[in-house]
Amino acid sequence: MSAPTRDEIREAIAHRISTAWPGDNPADAIREAIEQMADFMYGPSADRLTGERARGPSPREWPADLWDDLRNPEAAALDQFYEEATERALARCIEVATEELVTAGMAFARAFPDAPRAMVPSVAA
Numbered sequence: 001m002s003a004p005t006r007d008e009i010r011e012a013i014a015h016r017i018s019t020a021w022p023g024d025n026p027a028d029a030i031r032e033a034i035e036q037m038a039d040f041m042y043g044p045s046a047d048r049l050t051g052e053r054a055r056g057p058s059p060r061e062w063p064a065d066l067w068d069d070l071r072n073p074e075a076a077a078l079d080q081f082y083e084e085a086t087e088r089a090l091a092r093c094i095e096v097a098t099e100e101l102v103t104a105g106m107a108f109a110r111a112f113p114d115a116p117r118a119m120v121p122s123v124a125a
Contacts, residue, residue: 003109004117009102017094027094034089038082 004012017027070078108115 003113003115004105006102006106009105009109010098013098013101027090030093030097031086031090034086034093038086 017025020026067074067078
């Protein structure tokens, strides 16, 4: 059996993401990390839009927060910017991780061209 191609490795990664069980999707963990990094943006808008303090103490007590006491239009705009940034960051992270994993897979395939292979179903199937 021949070593896998770049496309086959990329397809295997995409298949892993697209067929993951709920709670086991690697993209969910990436999204969570991005959301935690961006909490300084989301906190004030979520508090204003929901009408409650999601995190307890005043945002002024959170040293990483940049805004506080936003008006509703400001909170809604900040929330929209946050959501769009999160989606862009998630797509870029998955793209970078995929390329790095493809590179690692190709390095392994070159080092061990006769290694036994598993059969990966086609994502298109």
